[in-house]
Amino acid sequence: MELPTVHPRxxxxxxxxxxxxxxxxxxxxxxxxxxxxxxxxxxxxxxLSYRLARQVMTDPVFSRAAATRPDSPRSAEGxxxxxxxxxxxxxxxxxxxxxxMRAFTPKTVEGMRPWITDVVHDLLDTIAGLPxxxxxxxxxxxPLPARVMCRLFGVPYQDQExxxxxxxMLDSTENPDEVIEAFGLFHAYMRELIVRKRARPGPDLxxxxxxxxxxxxxxxxxxxxxxxxxxxxxxxxxxxxQLANSLITLLTERDQYELLCRRPELVDNxxxxxxxxxxxxxxxxxxxxATRDTELGxxxxxxxxxxxxxxxxxxxxxxxxxxPDRLDLQRPDAGRHLSFGIGRHFCVGAQLARTEMRIAxxxxxxxxxxxxxxxxxxxxxWRDGSLMRGPVTLPVTLT
Numbered sequence: 118m119e120l121p122t123v124h125p126r127x128x129x130x131x132x133x134x135x136x137x138x139x140x141x142x143x144x145x146x147x148x149x150x151x152x153x154x155x156x157x158x159x160x161x162x163x164x165l166s167y168r169l170a171r172q173v174m175t176d177p178v179f180s181r182a183a184a185t186r187p188d189s190p191r192s193a194e195g196x197x198x199x200x201x202x203x204x205x206x207x208x209x210x211x212x213x214x215x216x217x218m219r220a221f222t223p224k225t226v227e228g229m230r231p232w233i234t235d236v237v238h239d240l241l242d243t244i245a246g247l248p249x250x251x252x253x254x255x256x257x258x259x260p261l262p263a264r265v266m267c268r269l270f271g272v273p274y275q276d277q278e279x280x281x282x283x284x285x286m287l288d289s290t291e292n293p294d295e296v297i298e299a300f301g302l303f304h305a306y307m308r309e310l311i312v313r314k315r316a317r318p319g320p321d322l323x324x325x326x327x328x329x330x331x332x333x334x335x336x337x338x339x340x341x342x343x344x345x346x347x348x349x350x351x352x353x354x355x356x357x358x359q360l361a362n363s364l365i366t367l368l369t370e371r372d373q374y375e376l377l378c379r380r381p382e383l384v385d386n387x388x389x390x391x392x393x394x395x396x397x398x399x400x401x402x403x404x405x406x407a408t409r410d411t412e413l414g415x416x417x418x419x420x421x422x423x424x425x426x427x428x429x430x431x432x433x434x435x436x437x438x439x440x441p442d443r444l445d446l447q448r449p450d451a452g453r454h455l456s457f458g459i460g461r462h463f464c465v466g467a468q469l470a471r472t473e474m475r476i477a478x479x480x481x482x483x484x485x486x487x488x489x490x491x492x493x494x495x496x497x498x499w500r501d502g503s504l505m506r507g508p509v510t511l512p513v514t515l516t
Contacts, residue, residue, distance in 0.1 A: 123160055127153035128399040129427070136366065136396055137442075141165050141430035150414035159190045161423035162413060163401070167437035167455070169414050170426035174402060175460040176411070179424050182206040183406035190404055190423030201347045203403060203462065210461055216335055217344060217465055221322060226468045229269065233473060236264050237480045245484070250491035250512040254361055257477075258511070262356035265473055266349055271314060271321030276306075284353040290400075291502035303350060307342040352466045355397065356473055358507030363391040363474065364481075365497065365508065366444065368490045373446055377478065378486040384479045387446040388471055393432045393454035394444050396506050401427035402458065428455040485515040 129140040129151075141163075144151040149166030164173045173179050183189060185204045202213050240260060244251045251257075263281045267273075272280060279302075286299035311327050318324035323345060330336040336344070367374040377387055404425055407418045418424060432454045433441040445451075457464040464470070481488070490497075491512035498509040 124151055124153040124163075127155050127161065127163065127425075128401070129153060129163070129430075130396065130399040136362070136394070137433075138396060138399070138427065138430050141427050142433065145430055145434060148414055150416060155190060155423075157191075159423065161190050161404070161425060162416075162418050164413065164424065164426040165430045165434075166414070167431040167434040170402075170428060170431035170455055171459060172413065173405060173424050173426040174455070174458055174462065177206065178408055178411045179405035180206050180408045181403060181405055181462065182209075183408055184404040184423070186406075189406050201343050202465070203347060212335055213340075213344065214461070214465065216329055216333065217326065217348070219325075219329055221348075221465055221469075223468060225322070226472055229265070229469070230472060230476070232268070233265055233476050234480070236261060237476050241480060241484050244515065249516065250514045253364060253511040253513050254357070254508060255510070257481075258360040258364070259357050261360070261477060262353045262473060265469070266352045269321065269469075270310075270323045270345065270349060271319050272310065272323075280349065281353055281357075284350045285503070287350045288354055288504040289502060290504050300346065303346045304342050307345045307349075308338065311338055311341060311345075348466060351464075352469065354505055356470050358505040359392070359395070359397050359470070360474055360477055361507050361511050362395045362397065363388075363478065364511060364513070365490070365494060366391060366395060367478075368488065368513065369494050370444055371489075373444055374482065374488075375486070376446055378482045381479050381483060383446050384475050384482075385471075386448070386451055387478065388474045389451035389454065390444060390446050390448050391474075392456040393438070393448075393451050396429040397456070398504060399429075399506055400504065401425045401429070403462075426455070428458075431455050488513055488515045490514075 124140065124144070129144070130138045145165035149164065149169045151163050151165065152160050153163050154160055164170045181204050202210065202217060205213055240257050244253070244256045247256070259281060260277070263277045267277045267280060283299045283303050286295050287303070289295045310323055314321070314324040314327050315331075318328065326341055326345070330338075330341050367377065377383060402425055404423050407420050407422050407424060409420045411418050413424070431437070435441050437453070438448070438450065457467040491514045497511070500507055500509055
């Protein structure tokens with residue numbers, strides 16, 4: 118049986134300013150799976166339909182641990198460390214996830230809501246007094262998650278700027294040396310922080326995770342540090358870019374922004390719909406490797422071959438969502454999106470990211486109902502060579 122066409126490059130998306138993956142959508146309509154070529158010439162399988170993306174993310178035959186091996190396919194130049202939660206399978210994954218989630222409980226996140234709201238108010242008070250237009254990346258979407266994550270993990274306020282810088286370096290898709298340097302700096306910092314928190318614990322997740330790891334003996338200090346880097350690094354830049362992209366979309370589709378201003382009770386569902394509609398990571402889910410021959414969309418994926426699910430294409434599958442290309446803040450099933458993953462590798466920081474975005478959008482639309490882009494959307498500059506899609510700056514006139 119002839120194999121499906123190989124697309125000449127991966128990721129499939131075009132310019133960063135586009136919030137549609139038209140190539141991926143075309144292949145999705147032709148069967149839901151395609152093969153594509155990585156920069157090093159390796160061919161991988163790409164799941165594009167909602168059904169097949171779910172299969173890739175939930176079937177244990179597609180292994181994250183196997184993708185950490187030195188000779189495994191790589192969709193980006195990022196690190197794939199065996200000791201990180203995102204790189205584990207089976208019982209080892211369950212054990213590590215259980216420990217992290219004991220420190221990262223829903224009660225913990227809910228308890229953060231009042232001071233996240235205070236941070237948002239503080240940032241909005243500052244930008245309200247600035248000359249217009251204001252760059253919302255510099256003044257709002259970047260400092261918000263950095264402050265939240267640093268307080269959550271007990272990181273001193275003065276270190277927030279370099280944490281944000283390291284998080285951005287970790288997202289490089291073109292400079293592996295920069296990624297390695299950022300991870301080394303991040304890891305060394307977290308090891309020192311663990312030592313300090315062991316001696317003088319505080320009401321933060323670093324102290325709690327260090328205590329739990331020592332009590333259970335299930336994670337070494339290096340493994341604790343690796344996972345703290347993963348959660349911190351991912352928790353900062355993903356929220357920075359998702360919030361910035363969401364604001365661009367809302368301010369471009371003005372009727373939806375005005376709807377949110379009039380009906381703030383829609384904000385929870387609005388966040389889900391924005392997560393569904395937007396492209397954040399053009400390379401999709403983290404690479405997985407088939408551990409045995411298996412079927413995917415009627416094709417045979419051979420053991421050792423790489424497989425990726427593109428959530429942003431699956432989230433616009435007409436077999437899963439009605440009128441999927443329309444932004445609808447009142448969509449009743451928006452929360453069925455795959456943007457945080459599904460199954461065992463569901464994002465541990467999903468609830469925190471949702472909480473930050475809900476508070477940020479609710480308070481910004483309440484405070485600045487007349488906000489508008491200060492330049493045409495097509496003139497915005499977008500980041501190059503980064504795992505995360507997002508604008509370099511976001512000039513907005515607020516009043």
